[in-house]
Amino acid sequence: MPRLISRALAIGLLALLAACATAPKAAKNTSKTFATVVVDAGHGGKDNGAYRRFGGAEKIATLDVAQRLDRKLRESQLKTVMTRSSDVFIPLDERVAIENSQKNAIFVSIHFNDSRRRGIHGFETYYHSGDSFDLAYRIQSKLMTIPHSANRGVHTANFRVLRLAYYPAVLVECGFLSNRSEGNQARDWEYRELLADRIAEAIVEQRYGAGVYRGSTQVAAQSQPASTGSDVSPAAAHH
Template identity: 35%
Template sequence: MKKLYSILVIVILLLAIYLFTQNTNLATSSEQSKQVVILNNDINLRKGPGLSYPIAVSVNEGQAFSMIEQKGDWIYVAKDEETVGWVPAWHTSSNEQNQLSSNIKVAISTVNGLNVRAEPKTSSAVLTQLSLGNETVVVKEEKNWVKIEDNLGTSGWVSKDYINIKEKSADVLTEMKSPSEVESFITIKVESVNVRDEPDASSAIVGTVNKEETFKILDQKNNWYKIEYSEEQEAWVYRFYGIVDSIAPSSNESKSITIIYGGTNLRESPSTNSPVVKRASLGESYEILSTEGDWYEIAISSNESAYVAQWVVSSDIKQQSISKDKPVVNRKKGTLNGVTIVLDPGHGGNDQGTAGYRGSIEKDITLMTAQLLQEKLKNAGATVYLTRESDMYVDLRKRVSVAHTYAADAFISIHYDATDDSTISGFTTYYYHDYQQKLAQFVNDSLAKKVTLRDRGAQIGDYLVLRENYQNAILIELGYLSNPTEERVITTDFYREQATLGIYEGIINYFDAQLQ
């Protein structure tokens, strides 16, 4: 009996050892299959699954961690007892066929100086700004707002109206480098701030920097940039005091502008209301002393300066910073990938345009129409800019300058017509130069298929935004507000939807024809 009991004990022990070994192997196998690697430098592990939690520790690209837990887009990882925390899945790669995040959404800024706000509302504090073309990871979408995070861990909200959202492989994160990894520059956007000898607000003050001054970024630590303060001295500045770009400021020798319109006003201060100092002739060149908003301060003699609006001149700075070669895109029919379009909502601000018989104001309707068309074009893959995005006055030459600045493949100016004769009706598409005629015809033909108004055809029109435009530009009058019957039709949501659909299809047809 004792012998049998001993045998039974031995069997139980052997079975227990076997089961323990199998469980250990399974656990080891499971643990090995849940390893993740950090994709970027200076990634913050947080104490909870969200950007609002405190930072636990910063880690760098290439470090491997064991995955402990996952909550939504956040995973809890551990390297050792001290290096633990939560990290966004899009900052990692996994050995489980990228099961955590093989694709991410990327927000691409379509404007310069896009405000990144603390909350999804226009009254919220501005945390920082994005430059044209900046790419950030989409964390969350909420109605007309998107929460984004850049590679430095800064997060905030941006309006969907000023971004394009595209889905990309998570591998793209390795290409979205921080300012410390590429040659970048910060332009100060507040009046005057202190720079310090260490990346800390309590450290010694080295000196001050002023608004619109630009400095080369040498390094980055948390929310501070080390800048080249002078030829002999480095300093640290708080990152939210400026905008980062990869464009170097031009040397003094190349800071010049050339007048492109005869009789251009040079003024005492940067305002169209300021007194005129002199009128410049076509082709004259001046040295740039400084930049203030949309104005250049220029030297008109050895001891006298004046201001000139950027949109009436060409400059070395403008060409260097914005006129970049466009990438070649293999575009398919029915899409607008690689196409840049500038939409020009007519009038704005103190220029209301025409007023309809029933009280409709042209400047309001043109903006609504342009915004509706913008969405259609963006959905087709186009990069779209608006000459104005709110009720503001924009000089006609500045509107043309926007087309030149972005090397627009098409410039579409949107208007509604009026005349003393209230019986006149219909829509018209205008062009000025021969190279603009084909686009005008395509758009007019498609518009005629979508709206019931009288088709007045594609005609030559001597408008400044067409005449002075080197790009492929047209101006569309989408009906007469001075005709009471027509006003009732063209001010409806249905008409704007049909009209923008017609313009959209005309643009598609025009660019499709170029592929044949």
């Protein structure tokens, strides 16, 4: 009965395909070997994220920090992919797909926080798989070198972009837009540059070790030629 056999085969094949589609792929621990950083600017388009009097729309601040981070990572010879580079709406599943379609990557999602209690402030970094803890901890630690920063800790979370990631993935909450001080800072490009610099430093250290990162300071959204020649002091001297 060749027809029956082929039908059985077809059903078997379909079952196999379905299993492949639903079974989670084995996560890859690329936390020390990654070549690409997927930089994810939270929210966008119709999704403002948090929207507060002090801090404005979260989607604007996340995009600016993400773009600054993207440039700093490329300056440090890392390949980058941005999930969005303009004010557009990207569904979470599409962000996950972009992340998982890379060959040897990590994923860093940039957000700002929100609370009904205006007094709450500080940085938080989230991860899901154990492979992501080092990176999350390192980013949080570098953010804590920013003067007057408050440490709200490194935590696990079930966020979709973290849970479905094949690669190490973290989500950084760069302060509370609902807090007067942090909201005002989030509107300040110099502060956003500082946030991006600390996150970039953490990522470069995670990959290449301490003292390798050489951050360059940028003016507004425009890039300026990095200082040249005379500046030969090692980055480690900053500490």
